[in-house]
Amino acid sequence: MKQVCPVIKNEIYSMDITGIGANGEGIGHIDGYTLFVDGAITGDHIEVKVIKTKKNYGFGRLVTILEPSKDRVEPRCPIAKQCGGCSIMHMKYDAQLEYKENHILDALERIGEQDRVKLEQKKEPIIGMDEPWFYRNKVQFPVQIISGKLLIGFYAKRSHRIIETPTCYIQDPYNEEIVDTLRDFIVENKISAYDELKHKGLLRHIVIRKSHHNQEFHVTLVINGQKFPYDKKLVEELQKLERVVGISLNINQEKTNAILGSEMIHLDGQEYLHDQIGDIKYQISPLSFYQVNPVQTEKLYAKALEYAQLSGQEVVYDLYCGIGTISLFLAKQAKHVYGVEIVEAAIDDARINAEINKIDNATFYAGKAEEVMPKLYKEDGIKADVVVVDPPRKGCDATLLDTIISINPKRIVYVSCDPGTLARDVKILSQHGYQIDRWCGVDMFSHSTHVETIVALYKKD
């Protein structure tokens, strides 16, 4: 018999929110039928308008909050609802942390097929921020001109429509000065903005990166062209800003959502940003990955070092190593560290960073981890006692996991920005004898649904 859907599209119902989904959406049930509602959180009693129904679940729009959850707060940012960045700013910070920890637990239990009770025993409390505001060291503003009006801001949720952001509560306030200067400069010089539908126009994005340690800023303009006729003027204008220490162009002429192209043109000041985490100094090229929350990064790397349990005798692989950040942290307490990373500019930085810090027991290779590591193992015989991985969201490559398993390290430290792929990979590792020793979440992205996780796995002799 065909099951009848208990809700009708466009009708309004009242409902309790009893859970939160992976993208921060509230989850509730009407006669056993699941509805997902953006902007609602656990504990809210709401009125919801049903906007889409599928066989087993549907989507609703939050109409009214009849009774707010105890975890609900007024978002500090007035445009939090429209902007795609801080999708859970309406949740108290402690509740955000609890939500993120549960999200990791659920993933490890369901996808990773780990025992929930054991996971709870192995858990260390999620590491939150003391002050979860103005924390990011990187911002990428798209630029558009709509009906003659220049827009510089963030994309609205699930769209490429720009919302202007007078103050962003997770970015450094100094960005506002940089953007104001650039806004005047663009208008005065009548610089065209990129139109992604027509694939025309010059200026695509403004990328600003900050050195937390030095409180310095590096500005890159991403252009759809080989030349920028306003080079000199740009430099003159930005030089007026005391804390801007470097200015570059990036060329991106592709029809793509990727913000940066592969070619950089250095215009003025420092070509690289210089920062320090713990007692290690780093040089960062504009093309290299660099963690966006410097305060939490230091805690994350300290945890990685703790979880690696090094005595000074170990050979360590640091896979997906970026500019060698974790590698250099580990090198101080290891016999030798081998770092592998796909972006060549990042490996150039990593080698220089080893030199800057007088670390001579770290070697870096550019290439795909899944290709370089098997070669290092099979051709050069480099085994490892400890393997650290810190892959992008899609997780570790399957062949890489195979190689790690065949090298048979005593410990694996998995740093992950996606609980789903982390859990998928933990399942594979646990099928090959690895057990979770300890794990914890680290809140690198306060007010968004993203969460970093760090897991220590070990193999019994």
Ligand code: SAH
């Ligand atoms: N551990 C570093 C970087 C982590 S981000 C840090 O904390 O800063 C993930 C890194 O993996 C990025 O630098 C990205 O360029 C790199 N990467 C992506 N795919 C890769 C692959 N197949 N092989 C090696 N590195 C890869």
